[in-house]
Amino acid sequence: MLDPFALFTGLGGIISFIFAMLVILIPVSIYLTQRNTYQSRIELKRTNDLLEKILETISDQGHADKEITDVITMTCPNCKKVFKYGRNHSGKIKPCPGCGLKITLE
Helix, strand or coil: CCCHHHHHHHHHHHHHHHHHHHHHHHHHHHHHHHHHHHHHHHHHHHHHHHHHHHHHHHHHHHHHHHCCCCEEEEECCCCCCEEEEEHHHCCCEEECCCCCCEEECC
């Protein structure tokens, strides 16, 4: 004859095992989910910071190209045309925009 307590003992062991697994797996699952979320936030922050630096660099270069701080005015000795050039062109030989005479920019 089958002992009714043996059946409950067997089921109790299985239920205890399932409960123990849930007690272990649920916190581990929550931990891994939070860790991955935290790492994703860190990666998003790094990407955002990098994009901000790139945008700042692009906008700074755009302003630097547009600004000419040192403009020098010169008159052509041949045609007397007045023209302007940036100080960074000083010392170079350029044609006069009026007559084409080669002039050393001073």
